[in-house]
Amino acid sequence: MQAVDLPLAGCRLPLGGTRLVCKSPCKQSPCRRQQTRGFLRQKSIKAIAEPLILPFEKESEHLAAWHPQSWRQLKAHQQPNYQDENKLKEAVDIISRMPPLVFAGECRNLQSRLAKCATGEAFLVQGGDCAESFSQFSANRIRDSFRVQLQMAVVAMFGGGVPVVKVGRMAGQFAKPRSADMETLDGKELPSYRGDIINGQEFTPEARVPDPMRLVQAYNQAAATLNLLRGFATGGYAGLQRVMDWNLDFMAKSDEGRAYMDIAKRVDEAIQFMVACGLDSHTAIMTETEYYVSHECLLLDYESSLTREDSTTGLWYDCSGHMLWCGERTRQLDGAHVEFMRGIANPIGVKVSDKMDPGQLVSLIATLNPQNVPGRLTVIIRMGAEKVRANLPRLVEAVRNSGQVVTWVCDPMHGNTECVAGYKTRRFDNIRAEVEAFFDVHEELGTVPGGIHLEMTGDDVTECLGGGSSILETDLNSRYHTHCDPRLNAEQALEMAFYVGSRLAERKEKIAKATPRAALLH
Ligand SMILES: O=C[C@H](O)[C@H](O)COP(=O)(O)O
Numbered sequence: 001m002q003a004v005d006l007p008l009a010g011c012r013l014p015l016g017g018t019r020l021v022c023k024s025p026c027k028q029s030p031c032r033r034q035q036t037r038g039f040l041r042q043k044s045i046k047a048i049a050e051p052l053i054l055p056f057e058k059e060s061e062h063l064a065a066w067h068p069q070s071w072r073q074l075k076a077h078q079q080p081n082y083q084d085e086n087k088l089k090e091a092v093d094i095i096s097r098m099p100p101l102v103f104a105g106e107c108r109n110l111q112s113r114l115a116k117c118a119t120g121e122a123f124l125v126q127g128g129d130c131a132e133s134f135s136q137f138s139a140n141r142i143r144d145s146f147r148v149q150l151q152m153a154v155v156a157m158f159g160g161g162v163p164v165v166k167v168g169r170m171a172g173q174f175a176k177p178r179s180a181d182m183e184t185l186d187g188k189e190l191p192s193y194r195g196d197i198i199n200g201q202e203f204t205p206e207a208r209v210p211d212p213m214r215l216v217q218a219y220n221q222a223a224a225t226l227n228l229l230r231g232f233a234t235g236g237y238a239g240l241q242r243v244m245d246w247n248l249d250f251m252a253k254s255d256e257g258r259a260y261m262d263i264a265k266r267v268d269e270a271i272q273f274m275v276a277c278g279l280d281s282h283t284a285i286m287t288e289t290e291y292y293v294s295h296e297c298l299l300l301d302y303e304s305s306l307t308r309e310d311s312t313t314g315l316w317y318d319c320s321g322h323m324l325w326c327g328e329r330t331r332q333l334d335g336a337h338v339e340f341m342r343g344i345a346n347p348i349g350v351k352v353s354d355k356m357d358p359g360q361l362v363s364l365i366a367t368l369n370p371q372n373v374p375g376r377l378t379v380i381i382r383m384g385a386e387k388v389r390a391n392l393p394r395l396v397e398a399v400r401n402s403g404q405v406v407t408w409v410c411d412p413m414h415g416n417t418e419c420v421a422g423y424k425t426r427r428f429d430n431i432r433a434e435v436e437a438f439f440d441v442h443e444e445l446g447t448v449p450g451g452i453h454l455e456m457t458g459d460d461v462t463e464c465l466g467g468g469s470s471i472l473e474t475d476l477n478s479r480y481h482t483h484c485d486p487r488l489n490a491e492q493a494l495e496m497a498f499y500v501g502s503r504l505a506e507r508k509e510k511i512a513k514a515t516p517r518a519a520l521l522h
């Protein structure tokens, strides 16, 4: 990792045990620019989410040592070993000059929606490909993935009676962390595939060389994807009046499909009734939807080159996506990823397996969200069903006892991967069991299950076993198209949404019974 000169005016700044020294001292202590940024951050956050300010570290001190490049001083895990530094610099320079893909105001809106998920006033459905790919890039695939997420949102909203916040693993979900650096096939060993933004999936020495120009291709594909998603979200396609038209091929043939059409019909009738009552069916609430994009904040050259200072607030936003999350393999407290993520103002997530202990989690949360801003931090649990029952309670209790506000989300995919007949797969029953355990634990503790995070697609793939579509081991080789991990197909994803909807409905009923008047007003 090369050392960088910090382009901040300023003072000596502590950073994870090391000290950075700005090159053009402003002779102020602490640096005025940083003070201003801290002040603006407090001001803007207050306006958005009415945060509960606890006596955590002061924001200005917290951000004092931060800069979009400060991560370079620390160990960055899971980064490619680029062979041509000049080519990397060229690619990073190109992206640095490109327009941002998302806007700060959109990120702030998402943060306020996620704050509602933390309190049970909304529910997050986050999903999409394990790894977006260059070769499978197509408008129809984007539409189908978006459409199944719309359907899932309708089902969960119908059950839970709360708004569903829709966030795609899309328009940037290219880089993959890997368990092993090398992969062996037929006795031949090559570097692992790390996602299309880094190297190629083909098992050849040439394809596996990390190519920096892939960063530029990924940026362009993300821009085109987002452009289409914005069109779908606001151009009429996602309007609630089209709820009956979001048909997918399997729907007439499957129980989930028929159950969805049943709900869609009831939604349609409700809308007709409201229109008869005088509702204007042309308002944005009826014709548009909010849709956000997210990806793992893994490839730090890409993320930092898209990090821009917001002129309204003076805050830094990683403009590669609305929400970024830190993966299970890169969440070291003293690592480069946590250093980068603590300074960006986007809503962020962190993946958590059973390897996390409660004290560590509390420290990590304090580092990533020192002002305890609701909606800022989503903790995405991924352990496997049994481990969730055994480990999640003490994590939730430690966080609750420390007064930290986070949005708890369940990723039932990554703790349930197994190898069957030579394929990486996941069993639908195990995935559902993990979601069930997640809801049960929160119910027992009186805390809030805030959302679900899925690797899924709108395509009719055969990558995960079971579910209503009864994918068998012998089906795996039929339509196994993922570039990395197995995804739920559209039917399985919808089935999961029905399960989530049923749990949200139960929760709603329990709350209504306990507080009838409040529920009535709600
Ligand atoms: O999607 C997540 C990870 O990149 C993936 O699970 C790693 O898979 P591996 O264990 O085959 O490297």
Ligand SMILES: C=C(OP(=O)(O)O)C(=O)O
Pocket (backbone or CB within 6 Å): 130, 177, 296, 326, 327, 328, 329, 351, 352, 382, 414
């Ligand atoms: C790599 C991922 O997850 P995790 O960090 O939880 O393994 C992922 O969600 O793509």
